Every structure is written in C-alpha cells, then in structure tokens.
Amino acid sequence: MAAKVPAAPRPAGARGPHPHRRLPSTKTALIAAAAYIVAIIFILPYVEMLITALRPHGELLSRNYLPHHFNWSTFINMWGPAYGLTSSVLTSLEIAGGATLLVTAVALPAAYYTARRRFRGRWAFLLLVLATQILQPTVLIVGIYKEYLNFNLENISPTWSLILVNAAFNLAFSIWILYAYIGSIPAELEEAAMVDGYSRVGAMFKITIPIAMPGIVTSVIFTFIAAWNEFITALTLTTNPNQYPLTVRLDSFRGAYQVDWQHLFGVSVVATIPVLILFAIIEGRVVGGLTAGSIK
C-alpha cells in the first residue's frame, strides 16, 4: 500500500520548512488529516489530566472544559512532605534503574552465548525464557507474596524485591531482543578480533556490544518503562507509605471517601515525563525493536 501512495516529497517528517515543496495531493492531505485527528484523540485524556492538575481548587468540580484561570500551585506543593512525591520518585528510580541494570547484566551474557554457541540445553534454555514471557506477575502474585513472607523479606526494603521481580519478568523480552540482534552480527568480526589477540570476552566488549548497542538501548528502555509503570506487585509488597513507588503513590490518593484528584494528576504528569523522554529517544527504533524482538 505504501508504494501506491503518490510520492510525497522525500523528507516527509516535520523537519523544518521546505519553501519549494510541492503541494501535497488531496489523498495525502486526507491521510494526514485522519492521522492528526487520531493522534489528538490519543492525547486528549492526558491533556484532561494536565488541565485537572492545573484547576484552581474552587473550580475542580466545575462543568467547564477549561478553568477560568490556571493554578500552578499543585505542581509546587505536591513536592512537600505531605504528598511523599520526592521519596516516590526516588523509589521508582531505584526500582526501574536497578531492574534495568540487573536485566542487562543477566540478559546480555545469556543472549550472547545462546546466539553464538550451540550447547546442550540451549533449546531448553530458550524455552524456559519463552515460558516466563507467558507468565506475568498478576497470575503469580499470590506465590510472589507468599515467597516474600516466607523469606521474611518484609523486614528489608521492598525495593529490593521489586527490583528482582521486575528484572525477572522483563528478562525474556531483553534476552529475546538481544539474541536477535547479536545473532544478526556476523561472528567473523569477532573472530578477526580474536586473531588480533583479543580474548572472547574482549572481542565481545570491543566488537559485538558496540554494534549491538541499538538493541541494548531498546531493551534497556523497554525494561525501564515497564518497571517504572509496574503496579500489582508494588501494590502487594509495599505497605509502608514511605516506601511507595509512584504507581502505588497514585493509588494512595484514592482515599476511602474522597480522591485528591489535583495531586493525583499532578503526580501523574511528573511520572509520565521520564517515559515520554525515553520513548522519544527510541522513537525510530520502536518498530525495529519489536521486529527484532517478536517477529524475526
């Protein structure tokens, strides 16, 4: 289908003005209009989130689309000790950062070895990895909770347990994506380096890892986002409000009798910013990353 579209001028992205650009055909204009409308629909709920966070307290329950004036104080006072946002941001950073480091440290050697070597149990190992992709924290939550209690892990910060859980449930995707990436890099490159006197590990660091960097970045960012947004395990394992990550903090604004909507959405905005930045970094690679990870 793509090939049938009358060729719009090559740099089709919004890359600055093109004074000599041909006018787009009607068909392209219609397509673009549809695409913009869909994109706006996808954004609208989050715009409403921002608007609500900016509503002055007196206008929170008004039946208008936009308040008469905007109030930025929510975004300032939510950092105060009463709302625990600072500690939650730090906790979420620890969990997502820790899980990402652990996943990379564990997945990279495993993906490298399975992509490069044929060994006994290789197939069984890949199958085990695939099986963990089917299981999710939700279906195992009772088991995870019981294990947590059995090992008396409630005596130490749940952050550690959450790092482990998030790492384990994102391992499959990372191994899979890195396996595909490394598999596509010719082994001869490394062999040449080894002839030049590098050890296998040296050649891996010197040759393979730099070439596989796009795959590594993609897997790192997907893991970070998944861990950053993880909810059910964090909800189950954290009981002390000082240890709430962001998702559980959001849930806690939903009190028994009323919801603190302004702070809830103010915190939501803050929680979404890092993810949007990360997605912007890999924007061009999301499609390629998914191809490598799940289709090829």
Added chain:
Amino acid sequence: MPDIVTAEPDAGRSQPRRPAGRSAKYRRLRASLAPLPWIGPAIALIALVVIWPVVVMVQTSFQNVSALGITLGSAGLRNYSAVLDNPNLPGILVRTVIWVAAVVGITLFISLGLAQLYNQRFPGRRLTRWAIIAPWAASVLMTALIFRWMLDADHGVVNVFLHDLGIVSSFNSNEADWLGRPDSALAWMIAVAVFVSLPFTTYVLLAGLQTIPAELYEAARVDGASPWQTYRRITLPLLRPAFLIAAVINLMNVFNSFPIIWEMTNGGPGYETSTSTIFMYDLKNTFVGQAAAMSIINFAIVVVIVAAFVRLNRRSLQEAR
C-alpha cells in the same frame, strides 16, 4: 534454586554412552558446565522469581492460610471446591470471556486500520506516531484513573460533552453514572483496555507491514489490482505472522489486566464487573489459599488459551521464525 542451576550439567552427564576415561569424563563435564557462567544468572533469576512462586502457589492452594499469611495446616482440595462452588464464579468466568474476546478483537481490528494509516507517507508522520504512543507510555493505572475522572456523574468531561450534545439530559442522574451500572461500566472499561492496547498492537503491525517487500506492491500495481485486492491478497496474508504475535501477546495481557477494573469500579458492585483476575486479587485479602487456587485456575486458562491459539496457527507461526 541451586539445584535447578546444576540440573543442566547433570542432565548432560546422566547417560554416558560408553565408559570413558577420567580425562574424557572431566572434559565432558567441563564442556557441559561451560555455558553456566553465561546463562546461569538468568536461570537463577527465573528460578527465584518465576519458578519458586509457581511452586509456592501450588503448595498454598492446598493449604489453609490465614488472612495474614500464616499457614494453619492442610486444606486438601477445599480451596478449590470453595472457589468452584462460589456462586459468583459462573458470572465472573462469562465476563472474563467477554472481556478478553471484546478487548482483543476490537484492538486488533482498529490496529489494522491504524497501522495502515501510519504506514503512509505524510508530513508530520513522526510526530503523530509518537503521539499515539501516549497510552503505552503512561501507566495503565493512570489512564484508568483519568477515565474514571472523566466519567464522573457530576462533572466528568465526558458527561459535560454528552450534555452539550444533548445525549445526557441531566448530571448526577443514573444515565450520567456510567461506572455505576455494571453493563455500561464494563463497556467503558473495555473501551479503556482497547485504548491502552492500541499503541503496542499498532506498532507490532507497523513492524509487520515494513517487512513486506515493496516489489510485491509494484507487481500488483502493474497487474492492475485494485487497492482492496492488493490489501486482501498481499498485505493481509503477509501480515499474518505479526498479527498472530500481536494477538497472543494481547490475549495474555488482557486476561491478566488488573489496574483498569481495579481503579474504575473495583470489580463492583458486588462482583458484577470483576474478571477472574480481579476476583483472585480480591480473594487474596481474606482467603490466601483460595486465591492461590484461583490463580492456578487462571494460570491453566491462560495456558489453554495460548496453547490452543498456537496450535491453531502453528504453521503461520513457524513461518514467522
């Protein structure tokens, strides 16, 4: 956990075909141990966080456990019979089927169109593609809370809008209370689940579209095929592997979906908007053993669904590799 790590070399050693000398045996042992430094940590992590909870959960499902998590003794099959005899279970299972089928079906259908749309060339494509990631980037929890806020019977923006259109005649009425009525609540929650599933699915299908060689379209154009013929004869068949993978992943995610229902209706009133996942989590607060039994049942359902799906589409999935 350690026994699982060593299980692999043991398997390698267990059946020596002929008696070998000490050095040969040693070499074979070394060879079978060689992968361990590389894949051992991954196996250890999976064993500790995935396999161990499965074992604990199976055990727990046969135990009598207090609400605080203290084991009071064996329960035999009582947890299972309690869950299966629960009068709410049939309704919950029916709702789970509706939930999964509706969300996955609608998501795939809309995503096919969206992938086609965002695969075209037009100015601003990058920006709009980035915009449709939003529901994937924001946590599902957050999106569920926004929709709950927007559907508020008194001042939710959806009701303000529908009131302006004349569809909702008065605020705070039964008709404005979308989440208060089980049927409309379920419909809205299905819509939210579709909304958050669309970006990932669309991107998988976009990735699939990009693997289709342009020459095929060129050939179809030369042969004078209509756009619809081209789509049916070239795009759809070649998109099948990506489509099936998107379907499987969505099936698992939607079945296990928790935050949407949890935040929007909490599964209520009663269990009237609960799926089996919400039901399981609700049981966990009071009957840990029954929650474990329900988890095992859920687990079995997921495995059956996925296995059936893979079996039905075995050939296409093999082509995908």
